[in-house]
Amino acid sequence: MGKKLRRSLLFLLPLLIIFFLSGCSNTQEKNIYQADKKTKTITWGIKSDTRLFGLMNIKTGQSEGFDIDMAKALTKKIYGKNAKVKFVTTTITTKIPLLKNGNIDAVIAAMTITPERKEYVDFSTPYFNAGQSLLVKKGSSITSIKDLNKKNITVLAVKGSTAVANIEKYAPKAKVLEYDDYGQAFTALKSGQGDAMTTDNGILYGIAKENKGYAVVGGTFTNEPYGIAVNKGQKQLLHAINKALAELKEDGTYARLANKWFGDVAGFNLKEAEGQ
CATH class of the missing domain: 3.40.190.10 (Periplasmic binding protein-like II)
Structure with a gap:
């Protein structure tokens, strides 16, 4: 199954569930x-x-x-x-x-x-x-979005987020691993399962603030x-x-x-x- 099709299904499935569970709710009329x-x-x-x-x-x-x-x-x-x-x-x-x-x-x-x-x-x-950015361990060789196109780079992101599509656009050579939430993605980064975590800069600043061994790098490469x-x-x-x-x-x-x-x-x- 292609990446674009998987993203579409992830986005549409919750909406389809609505119609089955709510009988096509008329909340728009209220x-x-x-x-x-x-x-x-x-x-x-x-x-x-x-x-x-x-x-x-x-x-x-x-x-x-x-x-x-x-x-x-x-x-x-x-x-x-x-x-x-x-x-x-x-x-x-x-x-x-x-x-x-x-x-x-x-x-x-x-x-x-x-x-x-x-x-x-x-x-x-x-x-x-906000704008999408990168979170890495301090001292990482990754300093910008361009570095993600190097060989054997793995990026961590949250399922269903715009971050995944943006990495596929700006760093198509990078491998992307998707997690259910930011906590899981950051835990994966700490354990070495990926080289960088990506999402909006505001969210990454919050994580970096509480984890002094990590830094937000490269500025923003999207307008979000x-x-x-x-x-x-x-x-x-x-x-x-x-x-x-x-x-x-x-x-x-x-x-x-x-x-x-x-x-x-x-x-x-x-x-x-x-x-x-």
């Missing part, structure tokens, strides 16, 4: 903005395995990170200071199915805006301008902006999110939250992340 306005509550799909964006705190049992704080700030901008949030942990393969099936209202989970995903969901304006996803047809909710996001950037809240999570990370550029 006005989520108006429903949430009554309860002053937005249910967000988040990550719980991605340092700096959304990571489970084992002491509190709650996820913490930039995405979490942004979701709280956006909710209060939209429905007022007494508004509440609910969080549902998602993965690469479950976030769109959960959104399409009405289990969550919006997704803020380090989710790259892509043409393929736009077929199923609508995205806000970018809230974090993160967007907030809502179900197709939810124009009122999407408009409210875009308006709130613009206000958070204008009043300084965005900068405060970004610096809280990324300010001490070498190479972080606030203006670049914000899209200025």
Whole structure:
């Protein structure tokens, strides 16, 4: 089976499951903005395995990170200071199915805006301008994407992510091993199963921050902006999110939250992340 066909099946299978389990849910017909306005509550799909964006705190049992704080700030901008949030942990393969099936209202989970995903969901304006990069052990001979085309190089990535397709495009000679999540991929890197791990720079900076023997190298070789996803047809909710996001950037809240999570990370550029 070809790589392109495998990627298509990985993306489409969760969506097919929706129709069998939900009987073709009609959540697109429900006005989520108006429903949430009554309860002053937005249910967000988040990550719980991605340092700096959304990571489970084992002491509190709650996820913490930039995405979490942004979701709280956006909710209060939209429905007022007494508004509440609910969080549902998602993965690469479950976030769109959960959104399409009405289990969550919006997704803020380090989710790259892509043409393929736009077929199923609508995205806000970018809230974090990320780009794909490489994580290696310090002292590695790999310093850029070009080095991945050397003989016998193995790159580690997460299944179903845009990172896999990008490596096939920019470093076609590299062998790619895919894992279920970032934790597994990094464990594989530590154990020597690969020469480099690849995904968005923001995620890699989080891993490097907690593991001093590793470094993010080569800058970014793609433009991978993160967007907030809502179900197709939810124009009122999407408009409210875009308006709130613009206000958070204008009043300084965005900068405060970004610096809280990324300010001490070498190479972080606030203006670049914000899209200025």
